[in-house]
Amino acid sequence: MKKILFIATIESHILNFHIPFIEYFYNKGYEVHVAAKLGNRQDELKDLNVVCHDVNFSRSPYSLSNIRALNQLIKTMRENKFSLVHVHTPVGAFLGRLAAKITNTKPVLYTAHGFHFYKGAPLKNWLIYYTMEKIAAHWTDGFITMNEEDFNIAKKFNLRRKDAVFYVHGVGLDIEKYSINDEERRKKLREELGFSDNDILLLTVAEINTNKNHKQIIDTIKILKDYSSIYYLIVGTGEEEEKLKNYVLLNNLEERIKFLGYRRDISEILNAIDIFILTSLREGLPRAIMEAMAAGKPIIATNVRGNRDLVRDGVNGYLVPVNDIEATAKAITKLAENTTLRTKMGEEGRRIIQDYDIKKVLREMDEIYSLYL
Template identity: 85%
Template sequence: MSNKINTYKILFIATIESHILNFHIPFIQYFQNKGCEVHIATKLENRQDELKKLGVVYHGVDFERSPYSFSNIKALKQLINIMKRNKYSLVHVHTPVGAFLGRLAAKITNTKPVLYTAHGFHFYKGAPLKNWIIYYTMEKIAAHWTDGLITMNEEDFNIARKFNLRRKDAVFYVHGVGIDINKYCVNDEEKRKKLREELGFSEDDILILTVAEINTNKNHKQIIDAIKILKNYTDIYYLIVGTGEKEEKLKNYVLLNNLENRIIFLGYRRDISEILNAVDIFALTSLREGLPRAIMEAMAAGKPIIATNVRGNRDLVRDEVNGCLVPVNNIEETAKAVAKLAENKMLRTKMGEEGKRIIQDYAIERVLKEMDEIYSLYL
């Protein structure tokens, strides 16, 4: 794509503000560096100062994450008005509800082209039937209004290829949203020791970390239950970074099982790279994933991974190579994986090095090149 396309207006759409700010800043800046005016349409929450600093034009849309909410009719009308007021050269939609309504509004206003990035279809092998009925149907319908569909894992790519898109052969595979590998490759023994001391741990303690919203899908309980049955391993601790709707319930569960000294809730943190440097193992036992950035960050930091054997996780974690894949809700297998890694520092180091090698394909520089090739087809 030429360096200057400054007559273009680009619109990014996502149901929630945090999705844009957590995952799409490099792609917004990509267009800004080419002289484009970038617009954001999302449900505004409490991070508008960050949007202002980005230099984007942002539009508040009353999205609801549930596809059943009648409020989304209002959101659709708002999107139609935004598209009527602005002649966009490209619309890039994200998240299930935002993507569906964004494509419908583009269809109604004859706004083209429209790209859709699927960060993990809500229908997948083993998903509840209602997910297939609702989300699969939504995607099948919206495919007719889609000029390009971008996927991030093998399972989604194979499903997407069966959709009838507006353009033929317009399903793409990219290596996620990209990460700044150098940011997480800290490897500073002095900082590691200092942070462990601040958190109340010695160098001999084994620290497992999960960075994720505390909700049903992220399934923190699987690691908690594994630690519960490892009664002889008193030096294993589980650190949870994140907040969420199930936080109080999970804290109560920990108290009921007398694990409050082994399970540490750290809340919302901005020093993820430093915490990764200080821990020994990273865990993500989700029920479903698209392509989890948290695992990518842990791999960049050289940590062995314990993850459930689900779509997205298994795209990143190669069993017995850079971590251990365990079945969803299989506590015994999870406990075995924890014990295996806790007992063997050499294995942890070896798996961590393999992870650092594998994650090179997911570097932000590579993903930007992949996206540049896709954007060039449409602008």
């Protein structure tokens, strides 16, 4: 049986973004392998009939544990003859391509979900991650990008094959899953969360870390004292969670800002809220915004790569500068005060997101995979 190997630093990346592609290969008769740092969700991978390889990856490129991870990948590739290796995430992708070079495993595809070097990034990101990508490009047969900035950068790399840089519409989205638009369910969930029909609910769905920059929104809520009916919901967990909760308490905003933790009912929550907001410092192509667009919600997002591939300023939402509290407040109040505008922008978002439907993305990826298999 022919074998395919997916590599990512952590198992959640595979489960969050690549299940449709695992099923694509499984339905074609391939044996699908996954190499990642396994955790408490590995049973979900096994339920997909995946052969799992626990690799001692660290997300930090400085960690010595990645030497062990490289040796584990080399061993896996020598023990299995893979028809194709598809690598993801910066560290996993670099080590995966290096292991493939050492074992002469070909072809190798790489999907960049958002380079860690970008316009305005710290110099160290360019020194480390740009150098890693430039070196590993020589061991890459196909380079897949999902935003315009990354696509233009990738075209400058020297790949093992010529004309092998591709642009696809993200990892795909099951648009119908998020197109609920049910007033009864909306009202019921709002009541469960403690809100009325007249309240304006903002939502961020994201890991709570420095990059996602929730603080920009919290600081904005702080200055919107005259808008007591505007509330901010945070879905997600992460390393900055306790720090952020303490910041909310310190600013006496616990009545206005609610932490909902990890949730599996994102489509239901999107149906219940009014405005989606994401103020990241850096993005690749944020799935959370895509989901909110599919749910017909207007978007407020920082004007960074990835966000601006999805949000057309003044059309389906507003783009605001990073850490610009005044601009963020202005965007929120514009939408909070105008139900018609929210509806119109939500409809525009639904129209734009059709290009990112999983069926279309699977067709795009099928064309790419067919070039290498």
